[in-house]
Amino acid sequence: MSGWLTYLEGQTRQEVDANVLCDRRLMAVKAVWEALRPLGLGLREAEQVVHARYEVLGERVRHRRPDPLDVSSLAARAAAHPGRVAAVEALWDGDTVHDWFVLLVAVLDNPSGEGHLATVHQRLDGPPPGTAAAEAGQALAHHLGVPFHFGSPDVPDDEAPRWRTVRSRSGGP
Numbered sequence: 001m002s003g004w005l006t007y008l009e010g011q012t013r014q015e016v017d018a019n020v021l022c023d024r025r026l027m028a029v030k031a032v033w034e035a036l037r038p039l040g041l042g043l044r045e046a047e048q049v050v051h052a053r054y055e056v057l058g059e060r061v062r063h064r065r066p067d068p069l070d071v072s073s074l075a076a077r078a079a080a081h082p083g084r085v086a087a088v089e090a091l092w093d094g095d096t097v098h099d100w101f102v103l104l105v106a107v108l109d110n111p112s113g114e115g116h117l118a119t120v121h122q123r124l125d126g127p128p129p130g131t132a133a134a135e136a137g138q139a140l141a142h143h144l145g146v147p148f149h150f151g152s153p154d155v156p157d158d159e160a161p162r163w164r165t166v167r168s169r170s171g172g173p
Contacts, residue, residue, distance in 0.1 A: 067118035069136035081115030083108035088141040090150040100156040102133035
């Protein structure tokens, strides 16, 4: 996969490495993909090129700390979003680099939408991401006095029913 790297112009390669060193994986993938897409590079291959750069740069990469999952940190993030929190929801997502992970979001009313609370990856010596997200999400929902929803807590499924969909089918308010 590193063969693609030779096709990058020097400035683009420096941009990619700068993004990797700051642990901005998506920005690095975007730079690789935009530069090499005309040559036939797909998104998956761009992710693999960036993953290879992470391996080469190794300990020099300033990895981001995992998102905090304690109730006070999550409640502060929820309060920072516009609108009232109507529910807390966990949903699966994934990519070729991180495998499956769980997003915790605040489902918002007035204005309607959702706000990111945390991304839960597999942690060394930690519970699976679904378990960690469910525990943190339930604790936050209890703290806020709102429902918690996780459409597929035991099996990764990025097409599991969402809270608004389930609520509207059940005739909820």
